[in-house]
Amino acid sequence: MKLCVLGLGYIGLPTAVIFANSGINVHGVDVNSTVIDMIRSKRVHLHESGLEKALEDAIDSGSFTVSMQPQEADAFIIAVPTPITSGKTADLSQVVKAAEMLVPILKEGDLVVLESTVPPKTVESVLLPVLKQTNLAIGEQLFVCYSPERVMPGRLFHELKHNDRIIGGITPLSAQKCAELYEQIVEGTIHITDTITAEMVKLMENTYRDVNIALANELARIAEEIGFDVWEAIQLANSHPRVHIHSPGSGVGGHCIAVDPWFIFEKAPKATRLIELSRITNDSVPQLVSNRIREMVSNIHKPVITLLGVAFKGDIDDIRESPSLVVMNELRKNGYQLKIYDPYVNQDMTDKVPTLHEAVTGSDCIVLLTDHTIFKDIDFDLIGRLMRSRRIIDTRNLVNLNRLRLSGFICEKIGTPLA
Numbered sequence: 001m002k003l004c005v006l007g008l009g010y011i012g013l014p015t016a017v018i019f020a021n022s023g024i025n026v027h028g029v030d031v032n033s034t035v036i037d038m039i040r041s042k043r044v045h046l047h048e049s050g051l052e053k054a055l056e057d058a059i060d061s062g063s064f065t066v067s068m069q070p071q072e073a074d075a076f077i078i079a080v081p082t083p084i085t086s087g088k089t090a091d092l093s094q095v096v097k098a099a100e101m102l103v104p105i106l107k108e109g110d111l112v113v114l115e116s117t118v119p120p121k122t123v124e125s126v127l128l129p130v131l132k133q134t135n136l137a138i139g140e141q142l143f144v145c146y147s148p149e150r151v152m153p154g155r156l157f158h159e160l161k162h163n164d165r166i167i168g169g170i171t172p173l174s175a176q177k178c179a180e181l182y183e184q185i186v187e188g189t190i191h192i193t194d195t196i197t198a199e200m201v202k203l204m205e206n207t208y209r210d211v212n213i214a215l216a217n218e219l220a221r222i223a224e225e226i227g228f229d230v231w232e233a234i235q236l237a238n239s240h241p242r243v244h245i246h247s248p249g250s251g252v253g254g255h256c257i258a259v260d261p262w263f264i265f266e267k268a269p270k271a272t273r274l275i276e277l278s279r280i281t282n283d284s285v286p287q288l289v290s291n292r293i294r295e296m297v298s299n300i301h302k303p304v305i306t307l308l309g310v311a312f313k314g315d316i317d318d319i320r321e322s323p324s325l326v327v328m329n330e331l332r333k334n335g336y337q338l339k340i341y342d343p344y345v346n347q348d349m350t351d352k353v354p355t356l357h358e359a360v361t362g363s364d365c366i367v368l369l370t371d372h373t374i375f376k377d378i379d380f381d382l383i384g385r386l387m388r389s390r391r392i393i394d395t396r397n398l399v400n401l402n403r404l405r406l407s408g409f410i411c412e413k414i415g416t417p418l419a
Ligand code: SAJ
Pocket: 117, 149, 150, 151, 152, 153, 205, 206, 209, 213, 246, 247, 248, 249, 250, 251, 252, 253, 254, 255, 256, 257, 312, 313, 314
């Protein structure tokens, strides 16, 4: 059995490596030569707990090779990016390109699985027309499935193995072949359905989360307006056995939750009012956060603001669609002096400093934007002594404001009444 994985990013690389380490001969393909060079020298181009070691094992065992061209195999997984365009539609060009690369090498009996997140009916209307160029009978000689990745960055290795897997086949035999592939690495239940249902399941999961977070963010605004602590109220509401309200924060980032609901909107705009409003609600949060920061420092001459956290969520290095970037740009645009610190994020950016010490020295206001676990352990007594004036805004419920007030901080928390 040989597997070829196209796209060696956040999903494709760990997936390829897990298959390789389970004894399958895997060839990985990426269009980026730097990525290929790095992987060949056993270095990872993205941060994911356990990935570097797993990659090293896979390459050392001889089961994992990489190049910029696909090779003949029995099964192919397409895990390429499907970004959103400025018109809020899915850019499927990389899916098309990957499928086109496969056309010359596909043979009777092969399986093609699309894992990338896509609008409903993509398999039917985008992937199959390309694969038909092989002249193989689709569903009889060439098996095609949609099987979405559903894993959480930061917990990828655990979730790839233990989460249930959804497989949508264009025919029952396609789904069966695909189930036989994933059975080699998945310990969760494998659920079989058709392709449109599998495509929608993926989008519905992330949309459920987006709508729920929008509710939490709206409740935070209500709390700020009428005066209660939304964090305590949500915790108490969630003690009900059938309630699970998510958390408010600085906004919704990442390439999934902030994007996927638009893929449903694209196909059914008239039926998507709640989904659209939730997207708009969550997208408005970073602007509200930056307004709150500006109010907090409004009586300071030339304030210096420290932003803690650039990643779109805690304990990862990914900054795609991060609300922190919106807050940052908004403050920059208005001429504020910033000091930005994120121990996970390697990219160079203006005003980013390498240490927390440097980030807070001479600062007038700390803003906790990302819920990195290490931010919970900051010694604010010590930090306060380095600041020019002690102000803090917590957008993620990371710190105990009462304790900070005792240390002389003026404190605010998103979802609680204004100070
Ligand atoms: N966020 C909140 N409040 C919350 C939860 C999250 O503001 O209560 C924010 C986060 O800070 C972040 C954004 O939402 O900015 C998204 O984070 P996330 O943890 O909800 O999701 P992702 O993007 O890391 O991963 C999601 C997961 N989907 C679900 O949990 C339904 C993951 O399982 C998917 O595989 C992934 O999207 C994906 O690739 O689609």
